[in-house]
Amino acid sequence: MVAATSEAIGSWPQTVEEFGRLLELTQHELVQFAAWQLGNPLDAEDVVQDVYVQAFRERLDRRHITEVRAYLYRMVRNRCIDLLRTHSRMARAAPEPASPDDPFRAAQAFEQNRRLRGLMGRIPGNEAEVIQYRVWAGLSFSEIAVAVGASVPTVKSRFRYGIEKLRRLLRTGGGSL
Amino acid sequence: MKKELDCRDAMDAMTGLSPNTGTLPSGLQRHLSKCASCRDEWEAQSEVMAVLTPHQSVAASDSFQERVMKAIIQERISENRIAPPQARRWLRWVPAAIAAAALLLAIPFFTATRQPSPGASLLAQSASAFSKVQSVHIQGRIRTVPGDNFELIGAEYDFVPIELWRQYGETARWRVQKPGRVAVMDGKSATLYIEHTNTAAAGGPSAGFVDWLKPLLDPQGILQREIRAANSGEAQIQINQTAAVKAVSMKRHAKGDFTNAWTFNKSIQEADHTCTYRFDPASGLLAGLAVSIQTAAGEVTVAEFDRFLYNEPMPDSLFALQIPENAIWSKNDGGPAREASITFSGPKEAAAYFFDALGRKDWDAALVVYPHTAASEVLKRAYGGVEVIRLGEPFQSGLYRGWFVPYELRMPNGRIKKWNIAVRNDNPQHRWVMDGGF
CATH class of the missing domain: 2.50.20.10 (Lipoprotein localisation LolA/LolB/LppX)
Known part of the structure; x- marks a missing residue:
């Protein structure tokens, strides 16, 4: 999957047609990001659909925003956090197959995803956030700076500190995958 | 010529780089070939990032796009529903209809007795009047x-x-x-x-x-x-x-x-x-x-x-705005007016370069970090020959997306000026430019 570039997306879309184009460019990467956050592709699609509709509803207010991709990721992440808080998805035990064609592989992926999220949960939230945007979403540090409302040096520092903590966790076996 | 990376620069350059990155930037590659400590750091970061990358990619289902577009179109229809029928002929009225729709949907504006609150009523009247x-x-x-x-x-x-x-x-x-x-x-x-x-x-x-x-x-x-x-x-x-x-x-x-x-x-x-x-x-x-x-x-x-x-x-x-023929134009993209091979490690270095160019009255050099087609006469008069007494550490504040660099200058007229120059690099070339505060 190739992530859409900020240049290709342009500014915040204002018409139904422009939203159609935005959807074409970003739907797969946003659904993937939400699925990795939630461990559940079906909930992921619901979350991303809500985000697109919210983005459309608020298009006038957001028309001056140029970093559309970063804002969309932030909206998706916030929705995922709300959903996880509401339904305690993190505690869910049974794997939900991502692909009915290969349930074993899907179960393996789900299990890896569950552990990844568990690992992320053991480092400070603002560091996990930056790492997720960088590693899971492929956002640049300038896009992440926009998404989290901090400077580029700050998000880079958070990334480094987070990676260092994860490294220690992995080394000591506290977060083995 | 670009300077060789030191360990701090190398650390900065490798932060967040994916282990799947094909070829590393040449400067970083050179540094890693010579520095075992940074090489270890790079390998450790790569290991963690590889572990963190989920094995299975996920894509939206085939019906997802259609489902979302239906929801968006439904949203659009509900925005239009409250517009007067004759208004649909006029694009100008659509924003008012959107505002009115928002008013009707503004549930918290209703009181417990389901009567519109005075605020909702006032704003709704005004939105309607604006059509x-x-x-x-x-x-x-x-x-x-x-x-x-x-x-x-x-x-x-x-x-x-x-x-x-x-x-x-x-x-x-x-x-x-x-x-x-x-x-x-x-x-x-x-x-x-x-x-x-x-x-x-x-x-x-x-x-x-x-x-x-x-x-x-x-x-x-x-x-x-x-x-x-x-x-x-x-x-x-x-x-x-x-x-x-x-x-x-x-x-x-x-x-x-x-x-x-x-x-x-x-x-x-x-x-x-x-x-x-x-x-x-x-x-x-x-x-x-x-x-x-x-x-x-x-x-x-x-x-x-x-x-x-x-x-x-x-x-x-x-x-229609009549612009004088001799006006100086700022760059559309916010980037510098003059291309140059020189690069700056941060806002302080760029500000130092700018003040140094003004001090030498080298206006061409100043344009490397000044987003205009020429230096204005006001700038030349006020800053030509300026002397830097001190530059402080850059900081950020409020909503500004660039940096502020504190400065203390001896102005050409002998006056001491202390202020903060605004420096940013959020232009497409990510070049540092002076944005104000001087």
Whole structure:
């Protein structure tokens, strides 16, 4: 999957047609990001659909925003956090197959995803956030700076500190995958 | 020639790089080949990042796009549903319909008895009244510096007159003017002219030349935004409605990071502020706006717009700006005017370079970090031969996306000047440029 570039997306879309184009460019990467956050592709699609509709509803207010991709990721992440808080998805035990064609592989992926999220949960939230945007979403540090409302040096520092903590966790076996 | 990376630079360059990156940047590669410590660091980071990357990719289902587009179209239909049937012929009325839809959907605006609250009622009346508006001419005053950017406000400044004109229709046009500074959007493009420096800038219809004043050119948008703000809890709303007065006040906290408070209270958004909208009791149209900010000394009114003249004729000449032939133009993309192989490690180094160029009166060199086609005579006169006494450490403040570098200069006239220069690199080339504060 190739992530859409900020240049290709342009500014915040204002018409139904422009939203159609935005959807074409970003739907797969946003659904993937939400699925990795939630461990559940079906909930992921619901979350991303809500985000697109919210983005459309608020298009006038957001028309001056140029970093559309970063804002969309932030909206998706916030929705995922709300959903996880509401339904305690993190505690869910049974794997939900991502692909009915290969349930074993899907179960393996789900299990890896569950552990990844568990690992992320053991480092400070603002560091996990930056790492997720960088590693899971492929956002640049300038896009992440926009998404989290901090400077580029700050998000880079958070990334480094987070990676260092994860490294220690992995080394000591506290977060083995 | 680019300098060799040291360990700190290498650490910065490798941060966040994917282990799947094909070829590392040459400078980083050279450093890693010589430095075992950084090499270990790179390998450790790569290992962790590889572990963190999920094994299975996920894609949206085949029906997802269709489902979302249906939901968006449904949303669009519900926006239109409350518009008067005849309004659909006129694109100009759509924003008013959108605002009215937002009003009808603003559940928290209803009281427990399901009666519309006075605030919802007031704003709805005004949104509806706006559907008949062809143009609006707004007059007022703001506490600011003549000629400086439209966003700058300050409780300590005197009031400066300001006027805004907005014409609706198939080709929307506007003009915003205060002493020494004017911006015009003629329907296709926007132009800004600053008199005392004889500088101009051109941009698209959405160019941000008028900053926080832009919503005032779109009163329907203001209403919609304020309704949402009240519903989301972003702003506190207070209604004052009697037979003679209909007013809505929206109180907001400053936005931005004020670990360093340099920009606090220097723009409306970066101040704890209250916007009070006053509506004409008869027509329901917006008739006044006052903006006050909270300072240590108490509440200070920083902007007042008290004349809203609707549907007055507006000549074409109002939306045509005559720029002097010898005007200096700023770069459209915000980047530097002159290409150069020199690069800067950060805002402080770029600011030092700029002041050094001004000190040597090397205007060509200054253009490497100055986003204009030439150095203005004002800049040459004021800064030619300047001497740097001290540069401080860069900091960020408020909503500004660049950096501020504290400086102390001995000016050519012998005066000592202490201030902060604004430096940013959020242009497409990510080149550091001087953005103000000098």
